[in-house]
Amino acid sequence: MESHVTFPPSFVFGSSTSAYQIEGAWQEDGKGESIWDRFCHTRGKIRFGHMGNVACDHYHRWKDDILLMKSLGLNAYRFSVSWPRILPTGEGEANQKGLDFYDRLVDGLLEAGINPFVTLFHWDLPQALQYKIGGFSNRECVKYFTEFAIKVAKKLGDRVNHWITINEPWIYAVFGALIGVHAPGKRNPWAAFRTIHNLLLAHATAMEAIKSINNKCLVGISLNLTSIRRMTDSQKDRDATYIADLFFNGIQLDPLLKGQYPNLLWNKLRLFRPRVQPGDMKLISSHLDFLGVNCYTSARAYHKWYVPFFHAWMTGSRIPDTEFMKDGIQYTSMGWEVYPKCIYNVLMRIKKDYGNPSVYITENGAAFDDIVDNGAIHDIKRIDFLRKHVDMVYKAIQENANVKGYFVWSLLDNFEWAVGFSKRFGIVYVDYNTQNRIIKDSGFWYRDLIQNQKI
């Protein structure tokens, strides 16, 4: 069923990617090693031994990729800058060739009428900083990151208006330092909670730095957020849901938008919580121009007595081989429940509990098992997913949520971290043998949405 919707005239429709997931060229033009290069090159870390050495070869194919974006009519493109491409060891002199790559990319986008949204940290920390100081588990890393932000902002800040400091601090800290399935692959709760705090500090200092270079720049941070439902109505499941929500959402939103970590969570974490220095919370809660929301699925929480401190657990923690249906509910090939109302709940909660800041949906999308059929990809499940989610964003806007734009994750199929290339999120299919790109039906659907505002 098609329905006409009218988004606000300045509403931005874009798509997102990140450097390690698409660029390849891992050793070219003076780029240094990142923790993701190191992690992928370590046997047994990534499904099928996949690695991002070549990925979508975007480093060489960026011009064609811009043409693709243009043909889709994108208003904006969100990409990230690889820190070790700019600073091979994380510090010192900038690598001119690295800066020039992003300089050309930004010019190319602007020429094509596409607004660049730049993310500074999408997880590919220079390996040298991991080795030297333990990466973001060390407060010193904030200083290095700010230096990096300054170098990039000096180069691009005259043309890039929208900046995202950090992508998903929670995922970086929890997956990388608590459960170890992402780089740098540590399992250390003290390091994990220090990492979250240091990333929030890094966000704030980088924001200040960017604005000192060009105060017209709009700066935000992208958080992975979800709405958590309780498995049953029992009091134990209600308590589990409450604490799961603080652990997943509150730990990021409260410090940024209320200037404090949630009390209950902080008490429960007393063994592991990071040292907060005077002035930290004020800095972290400095006014941000927009909040980036990455939203994919909603989990259900339930009581599990043996989980230490929290006594709570959530569904959806295992990645299956393929997409599936269970009890009439569709799950993506990541094993994530398709639950469009999640994005609406998140937006309405930000409006109600956090003062209705400007929001960009900086990521939303789905991995399904795509099949190439005579040179086409009829990905009707992805279309259905996107349509329902955009519809929910629209509904939130109708109810005065301050949403300024929506970015599909992702423009291209790409390297999906621990599960390598086995999961495809793109609206454009990538044949990794030939690097041939094919616009999926969802890409054409998105093009039509942007053109006609028709869901």
Ligand code: IFM
């Ligand atoms: O691919 C990732 C992206 O790098 C961060 N957000 C979630 C996406 C899908 O898992």
